[in-house]
Each structure stands twice: as structure tokens, then as C-alpha cells.
Amino acid sequence: MPTALLKNGATVQVAVEDLEKFMEENAENIVVQHVKRRGKLRKKIAESENIAV
DSSP, rough: OEEEEEETEEEEEEOGGGHHHHHHHHHGGHHHOEETTTTEESOGGGGSSSSOO
């Protein structure tokens, strides 16, 4: 089950079926994290979504 980190510090688990609706409703409260692997971003920042799941 995906986990979202909110700006208030809470983490919320969301069912995959409800994930898209949750992201639309809470877009301003979700913290974006760019995960690095071996010192490099997995995706270029321009290609990444503004959602951390």
C-alpha cells in the first residue's frame, strides 16, 4: 500500500484504487521527495511528478 508524507509530518497509507483521487484532493499537502540512488536522481527533476508515493 503506497504511503504519502504530508506537510504536517503525518504519513498516510492509501489504497492503490484510491490513490489518484487522494493525490488530486491533497496535492497542496503532499511533500515531494526526489529519491537519490548512488548520488544521482532516479529521474530528472523536470520529468518527475509533484507527488511522493
